[in-house]
Amino acid sequence: MDNLFKVPIRNLFCLLSYMNEMPELVESMNDVDEDLITYDFIAKQFLNEVHDLNRRGLVKNYVVMKESTSCLGGRLMMNDSMPYIVARKPIVVCEKDDYSANILLNQVMKSTLKTICLNRHVKEETRKCSFMYLELLPEVDTPSLMKEVFSRIFFGRHNVHYKRMVHIARLLHELMMLSHKHGNWSLFSAEIDEKSLNQIFEKFLFHFYRMEQQDYLVSSEVLQWQLEGNRSFLPSMRTDVSLTRKDGIEKLVIDAKFYKNVFQENFGKSSFHSHNMYQLYTYLMHQPKEMNLRGILIYPFNGIDVNDWYRWDDRMTMGMMTVNLDDSWKDIYGKLMSVLNKDLCRKHGSK
Numbered sequence: 001m002d003n004l005f006k007v008p009i010r011n012l013f014c015l016l017s018y019m020n021e022m023p024e025l026v027e028s029m030n031d032v033d034e035d036l037i038t039y040d041f042i043a044k045q046f047l048n049e050v051h052d053l054n055r056r057g058l059v060k061n062y063v064v065m066k067e068s069t070s071c072l073g074g075r076l077m078m079n080d081s082m083p084y085i086v087a088r089k090p091i092v093v094c095e096k097d098d099y100s101a102n103i104l105l106n107q108v109m110k111s112t113l114k115t116i117c118l119n120r121h122v123k124e125e126t127r128k129c130s131f132m133y134l135e136l137l138p139e140v141d142t143p144s145l146m147k148e149v150f151s152r153i154f155f156g157r158h159n160v161h162y163k164r165m166v167h168i169a170r171l172l173h174e175l176m177m178l179s180h181k182h183g184n185w186s187l188f189s190a191e192i193d194e195k196s197l198n199q200i201f202e203k204f205l206f207h208f209y210r211m212e213q214q215d216y217l218v219s220s221e222v223l224q225w226q227l228e229g230n231r232s233f234l235p236s237m238r239t240d241v242s243l244t245r246k247d248g249i250e251k252l253v254i255d256a257k258f259y260k261n262v263f264q265e266n267f268g269k270s271s272f273h274s275h276n277m278y279q280l281y282t283y284l285m286h287q288p289k290e291m292n293l294r295g296i297l298i299y300p301f302n303g304i305d306v307n308d309w310y311r312w313d314d315r316m317t318m319g320m321m322t323v324n325l326d327d328s329w330k331d332i333y334g335k336l337m338s339v340l341n342k343d344l345c346r347k348h349g350s351k
Contacts, residue, residue, distance in 0.1 A: 004191040005258065005300060007325045009175070010037035012190060014329050015204040016174055022167045023211050026329070034328055039175060040123050043116050046172060047126070049165035050109060050133050058106055058137075059159050062097040069094055102140050104153060105162050110134065111142045112169040115176060145173045197300075198258040202240045205256055205298070205336075209243055213340060216243035216252070223286045239283055243340075250292040252339070253283050258300050272297075272320055284316055292316075296339060298323055 017025040029037060066077065070090050080093035116122055116130040143149065150170050155163050178190055192200075210218040223237040241254040257276050280295045287293055293316040299306065301324035309319040323335060 003194050003259070005194070005197050005325065006189050006191050007197070008189050009039050009042070010034045011325050011327075011329055011332065012175065012178075012192075012200075013037055013042060013171060014332075015200055016171050017167075018207045018211065019200060019203045020167055020170055021207055021211075022164075023207075025164070025167060025171075039119075039121055039172075040126055042168065042172060042175075043119075043122055043126050043130075046112060046116070046165065046168045047129050047133065049168060050113065053109070053162065053165060054133065054136060056161065058101045059103065059162065060099055060101045061103050063100045063102055064095060065098045065100075066093060066095045068092070100139060101137070104149070105159060105166065106137060106140045107143055108145065108149065108153070108166060108169050110137045110140045111145050112172060113137075114142050115145070115172070119176070145169075194258050198256060201256045201258060201298075205241050205254060208336060209241060209254075212337065216245055216340070218243055221253075223283060226286060237283065237286065248291070251287055251294075253280065253287075253293070253295045254298060254339070255280055255283075255296070256298050277318070280318060284312075284318070294319065296321060300325060 014026050017023060032041075066080070068084070068091050070092075072092060073094055073096060075095040077093040077095050081091075084091040084093070113130045113134045117127050117134060119127070122130075150166070150173075153166055175190065178192055178196060206218060206220060209216065219239075219242050221239045221242045223239070225231060225234050225237070227234070239253050240256055243252040243254070245251070255276070257273070259273065276297050280297055284293050284295045295316075295318045297318075297320045299320065299322050301322040304322070305324075306320050306322045308321075309317055311317045321335075321339070323332060325332070327335075
């Protein structure tokens with residue numbers, strides 16, 4: 001069975017907000033007590049957005065409708081009508097443009113409302129409110145929500161006011177997908193396996209550093225092996241996060257490694273995971289020789305706080321640190337931003 005990590009909903013909400021490039025969702029809740037940010041709280045934020053959109057008036061657009069009818073109207077679909085014609089039935093298939101609220105944005109809204117109604121972890125008053133709004137959308141379909149559905153949504157001048165609703169809907173969907181993988185789930189916390197949490201945290205780090213600082217260019221680098229010979233069997237090298245100073249003199253390579261234990265055990269001796277260190281060291285050795293380099297492995301806190309740095313030479317250092325996802329968001333934010341302080345890294349480095 002995969003190792004599981006228990007993560008408060010409030011911090012998972014922050015990770016997913018950055019991952020989906022909506023840090024303003026986190027900022028908008030700065031005045032809210034972190035302990036109050038539960039799954040039910042996020043659902044209520046979604047309902048507030050639905051209320052505002054309904055009061056403003058739902059966006060409509062022309063939707064192509066196809067129907068079998070005995071009254072000719074719109075565009076005649078000959079191929080679809082042939083079975084009726086052959087059977088000598090007085091029916092044809094016509095296609096016409098209908099000005100309707102049954103568009104993708106409103107479908108995402110209605111499908112999310114339906115999900116909230118059926119969620120046993122949401123308070124009864126929240127489910128009742130969701131059902132009330134659900135009744136206001138009789139003409140709107142409820143497709144199954146998937147990642148691909150959200151990727152098809154584009155915002156323009158006429159529908160940009162839907163953006164916050166859609167992103168909260170996406171957060172609720174992703175939280176629900178995570179909860180379906182494991183049974184131990186509540187309003188306040190979720191248990192997430194290593195692989196899922198590693199993927200979330202990796203994407204979060206990429207967007208966090210891209211949005212929260214101005215001095216570095218952020219990328220996920222594909223590195224080429226500096227070897228001669230048949231490269232077809234060589235494994236790929238891609239960094240999780242590479243931060244390159246805009247002046248080009250320094251680079252920071254970050255790798256997120258979510259294991260239940262930050263140490264490996266070998267003959268009773270604890271040590272950092274060797275393959276992780278080898279991987280990070282290889283990334284650093286394939287960087288330009290003229291740059292100052294720092295590499296960091298980030299592990300989850302498991303009772304032992306780690307912040308260790310090792311110096312190769314005056315140009316290159318490697319570090320390992322832990323992040324406690326049960327801390328307040330303010331503490332997590334501060335710890336991740338401290339990574340950019342190279343003087344702190346030198347202070348902790350071996351002499």
